[in-house]
Amino acid sequence: MYYFLVFHSLLRWLVLISLLYAIYKAYTGYTTNRTFTARDNAARHWTATIAQTQMLLGIFLYTQSALIKYFWRNFSEAIHQQQITFFALIHISLMVIATVILTVGSGMAKRKETDKEKFKTMLIWFIIALIIIFIAVPWPFSPLANRPWLRAVF
Template identity: 55%
Template sequence: MHSTLLLVHSWSRWLVLGFLLYAIYRASIGYFKNELFTKADDSVRHWTATAAHIQLMLGIILFTNSPVAKGYWASGQELLQNFDTTFFGLIHSILMLTSVVILTIGSALAKRTTADRDKFRIMLLWFSVALLIIFIAIPWPFSPFSNRPYLRTF
């Protein structure tokens, strides 16, 4: 089960990144061209937040069932010396949770705002900050923190 969850979590990051990039693109076009915030834009906002929440839930389930988490919290100080374990046990988890909170706040603010240009501005700002944090927290193959392949396989 752990390897399947890891595979799904790894592959679904591309879905979240795609939604986020598309939402930021739509928000920037809408903001700079002063367009109307349509139902399609609202759907993009909603599904971007939904995809991020699903990815977060997969991550939480994976984290609570992983040997890294069980060993990390049991040994504490010992595992702080292994940066790969520290990255996934602490840094990755905190940064990803923070990014989803920021994305959720941005989504909620955009939903509740009445002016169309303000909706686009809020989405552009909050979603961009969330994307930046996500880019830092993903274990890219070139990352100095911890690296994993672009696409995990069984």
């Protein structure tokens, strides 16, 4: 189980890197009136796919977590414990919302008629998803719940 958590922690960096790259491609494409290339489309597609994979892994971890099971069995006590509440309610909810926004934005961008519309749609939806993800990640400096930058593999 711990190895899944380590993989989930590592995969977040791939999600963030791919999302930042896709936003960069969308921004430069939109501002320079570039053609929406196969590479731009791949950035759109793989960013959504990586985020969806991360979400599925997160849902698996959520259903197996002793912390989450404790939260739901002892709701009236656990709701007052900030870190437990963060993972049991806030983290999972915001990450699912961010992944849905990313997926919807990716699908909408794919179906737009013009290249400019594709870049604009991708840019707007992906930035919204990024903001939500930044709020929901348990950064080492977060007052809600904090975790290390990288989990140790052993």
